Amino acid sequence: MQDVYEIEPLGECAVIIRLGERIDEYVHYKVMRMSEHLEQHPFAGWIEAVPSYAAVTIHYDPFAVYKSRRAAEKQHLTIYETISKRLDYILQNSLSNENFDSHQASIKAxxxxxxxxxxxxxxxxxxxxxxxxxxxxxxxxxxxxxxxxxxxxxxxxxxxxxxxxxxxxxxxxxxxxxxxxxxxxxxxxxxxxxxxxxxxxxxxxxxxxxxxxxxxxxxxxxxxxxxxxxxxxxxxxxxxxxxxxxxxxxxxxx
Known part of the structure; x- marks a missing residue:
């Protein structure tokens, strides 16, 4: 099953990927897994991923993103829209919930x-x-x-x-x-x-x-x-x- 998430702007140099509204181990598992996945698949302009209770904040260099955009992106997308599109591409169908039970078991052990x-x-x-x-x-x-x-x-x-x-x-x-x-x-x-x-x-x-x-x-x-x-x-x-x-x-x- 694919994770459900929402991407929101946070100023001009960061976005927030929200994964839930509550504090529990499953939401935290999704936060940490998504943060690790994004660290392993950075885009041009990427700086870092910062996990929190129910969200991951992505910091980026807007000038580096601007320089890396393709012609079509420059014509139709803002920097924020470019980042959102890249994150969607990285995350879409790339994460599943199948490993949560084994994750819990490893935490307990x-x-x-x-x-x-x-x-x-x-x-x-x-x-x-x-x-x-x-x-x-x-x-x-x-x-x-x-x-x-x-x-x-x-x-x-x-x-x-x-x-x-x-x-x-x-x-x-x-x-x-x-x-x-x-x-x-x-x-x-x-x-x-x-x-x-x-x-x-x-x-x-x-x-x-x-x-x-x-x-x-x-x-x-x-x-x-x-x-x-x-x-x-x-x-x-x-x-x-x-x-x-x-x-x-x-x-x-x-």
Missing amino acids: ALPVIVPVCYGGEYGPDLPFVAKHCGLTENEVIKLHAETDYLVYMIGFVPGFPYLGGMPEQLATPRRAEPRLQIPAGSVGIAGGQTGIYPYATPGGWQLIGRSPVKLFDAAKEPPSYLQAGIKLRFEPITPEQYAAIAAETVGAS
Whole structure:
């Protein structure tokens, strides 16, 4: 069965290919598969494909596209229409849904990346609020949050920030009414039904329940992001002493 998608313009140098309206593993599978397929079949002017929850953004060089157009395209098509036509040609009848079951099986069989987290206290100042909001004890919040295997749906907001799917519904908590001006790097937060990790010290409004000593982004490495879309992740509770030891090792290795 052929994938259904919609192509929309995003400014003058990008288009969005929408593959769904919901966040789930099947839509994410289509996003990642289409992104990989497009990376393997670039057109003239191609820059990159950026996957998100339910869409793939294609960045391109409009001048390179303009130079590569045939005479008929120059007469009848805009740059956006040229890009849309090329993407349709690349994608038409080239993708099927037959491999989703095997994809799910490989995801389930894969070992998760373990991210150590020191929960509560100075590392997770909003843990008491999350526990009260959810009608749980702080230890129950930690147990639920740490015993789950998460799927990294995408990297965004800032370089290295993972948006994770699979958080237990019992932990859903609204964002803070007043965002913090600065959140420490490595902070693990909850916002609505999502959880994620701040790779940098940035402003943010997520409820902070812990902090990881792992460095999530290093521009000197390849790839620079420690986590990638499509992998599994699991949090592992650690003590403040373990946090300090891992953080010291991380600084020494950089």
